Amino acid sequence: MSGSTVTIKKEYLAEQPTGTTSLTFTFSAGNTQTLTITVNNTTQTDAEAVAEAKSALAIDFKSGDSVTSVTSDLILPVTGASGTTISWSSSDQVVIANDGKVTRPSYTAGDKTVTLTATITKGGATVTKTFTVTVKAKSAPSKGDDAGSPPAPDSSSDDTGIILVNGKQENAGTASTGKRNNQTVTTIAIDQKKLDAKLALEGKGAILTILVSAKSDIVIGELNGQIVKNMENKHAVVTIQTGNVAYTLPAQQINIDAISDKVGKSVALQDIKVQIEIAAPTAEAAKVVENVAAKGEFTLVVPSVHFTVKATYGDTTVEVSKFTAYVARTIAIPEGVDPNKITTGVAVEADGTVRHVPTQVKLVDGKYYAIINSMTNSTYSVVWNPLTFSDVANHWAKDAVNDMGSRMVIEGTGDGQFNPDRDITRAEFATILVRGLGLKLENGSTSFSDVNTTDWYNSAIQTAHAYGLIDGYNDGTFRPNDRITREQAMAIIAKSMKLTGLWDKLNAQSAEETLRPFVDAAAVGSWAKNGVAEVVQAGIVSGRSATTLAPKGYMTRAEVAAAIQQLLEQSGLI
Incomplete structure (x- = not known):
């Protein structure tokens, strides 16, 4: 019997009554020998139970998903081994709720890495276990797809503009074209009654996307003040999207109440015109950017783009140039541009002042995008500016x-x-x-x-x-x-x-x-x-x-x- 090992599983002991358990083993190796072992059996403690549950705990993924590629809701167990209970918290509840419900990020946001924390409890004992998973962004949109996403490639369609509410096409806008300072202008005016009806059906957090395929120097999404107020109350977002640029703006950031104060509180909100504009710079403004680039010794990667939000009533114009949160602008990187030679985005003011703005470069479905986040409106460019000390x-x-x-x-x-x-x-x-x-x-x-x-x-x-x-x-x-x-x-x-x-x-x-x-x-x-x-x-x-x-x-x-x-x-x- 020399060198023999006896293993007693604790699961067996846990089933035995409190006290002692006598186990008898019979060994036969030429001679038959009997060995009786008395084990002092105690009930599993709460601390042991939660430790065991922590070791066994895992997240269940839907078919085809994995820890680095989540596309569907997660299965988060609420009970664990040894009679434990489990509660969950998410580091980003917009992407993964505490119950495991997954909302995939838009094309603009890209993939999101989320930390899930499980709190395992039994009696007075508690331990935590964390899991880190990556939720995949939605696929690159084609016309009519996911609202709030970065721009899709230019379409050959003859449509001037398309209105989407939560990705569903709606007949809620009227297009017009014109000229301004030798630049072509396309304006899409939103119909308040039609949009209000759609927003009522969609509830809070809806995304209004104005897709414009017309090749214009200036693209304008036009809403009245009442539309903005209604969207603000529903925490809705508006995105203006052209062939290579998208501008995503939460309605709350327009701050229609502050605009109303400046225009005059007696003016009905529906009489205030709010325009969200994406524009190629004028020749004069483009020259300023070029001069700044030459002086700063950095290289422009894409042509600069100007973003404006303004409200008008009669002869009064109020420009919204500062926000209380970061607002995203997405610019497609032209084919043939080396993404490794992109450093950041910059804002260039009319006086030639230039400043860094936080910028990510993301690859989505084979195409690169610069996502510029800023708390102001200005003219933005993407630059290459390598520097080592x-x-x-x-x-x-x-x-x-x-x-x-x-x-x-x-x-x-x-x-x-x-x-x-x-x-x-x-x-x-x-x-x-x-x-x-x-x-x-x-x-x-x-x-x-x-x-x-x-x-x-x-x-x-x-x-x-x-x-x-x-x-x-x-x-x-x-x-x-x-x-x-x-x-x-x-x-x-x-x-x-x-x-x-x-x-x-x-x-x-x-x-x-x-x-x-x-x-x-x-x-x-x-x-x-x-x-x-x-x-x-x-x-x-x-x-x-x-x-x-x-x-x-x-x-x-x-x-x-x-x-x-x-x-x-x-x-x-x-």
Whole structure:
């Protein structure tokens, strides 16, 4: 019997009464020997039960789906092994609801990676298990397909425009053509009564798509103020889509109430004309873009496109140039353009000012698209602007520094250097953050007693303050030349997460739980604790080591470059 092994499955023991169980084994190897073993049998604890359930838990996929290719609803079990119960939470409930219902992203958004967290409970014991799955975007649309998607290739149809509500074609628009400053114009005016009837059937969140196949320099979707208000109440979205450009705008971002205040509250909303416009730049504007490109030493990849939203009543015109959330513009990359030679999108103002705007390049069904997200309207271009700094060649932040430099978010210190390990000032941090988010610089009087209108950083600080990202100190100062601490920077980034929508995707988790791995967590100021925890939870900033957060330490230039890159990536903006 020497060397024999006896295995007793715990499932067997779990079926036995509490107390002891005597098991008798008979071995025969020439001689017959009998061995009696007495096992002290105890009932499985709740902690053991949830651990067992965690090990056995899996997600069931519909036929043909996998963890990297989800197209149908998921089967998420609500009971597990050993009598456990399971509840689920999703990091993006728009794409995957807590019950496993899947809503595939539009062509514009591209594939989405979602984290599902299962909370397994029995009695007083709880454990969690996470799964990461990728939901595939809907296929590239042809005419009449998925609303809100990027533009399909030019059609040979003679139709001037087609109206879709949630992807279904409707007879709810009238087309007209004309001229403006030697440019051809196609306008699609929406019929209020017909659209209202369709929206009533579709419910909340409907997508109105205006597909325009006419080859015009300027394409306009025209709604009246009452249509906009009705769409706003239903959280509806309007998309203007041409052969190579799409502009997707939630009705709430038009803010018809603010327009009504400026036009006059006595004016009926249906008498206010709201126009959403995609236009090729005029010859004069195109020249400005070309000059900026030459001066900035970057290359234009696609022709620039101008986006406008304006409301008119009589002689009064109100332009909507600023939004409270990021608005997407999708531009098709021409055939023959190397997608590896696309750096980012830029906004070019009439005065020649150029700024980075967060941009993704996505391949969908064999065609590349640049998806530009911005909180303002302007003229946009897609550019190639490679940049490397010689002193980060062997630095841990090399990729982030060169990426942010190429996107015009950060600048070097001269002679091709970046000086990555130098501490950064509060003014420099505010400037880089504003550039990274693609915010248009605000002008006006200073909000802080120690920031002068003539200071190089004044506009960036005013912009960050206007968007609620910075507050300054209680004495009314900003202290722009002070070095910024890690906890100060993280608190500001946490506010930026609300602007980008990333904050809404975080799972509920206490600051104490998030910061528990760090031995110096207690050093985080109470005023910054929640913001620091949110930034750590989102994966934007990590500790100086696995166990050290260093909240009072100063932020380096390399750390800032990496943090801004992570903020934009985790927010789905680049």
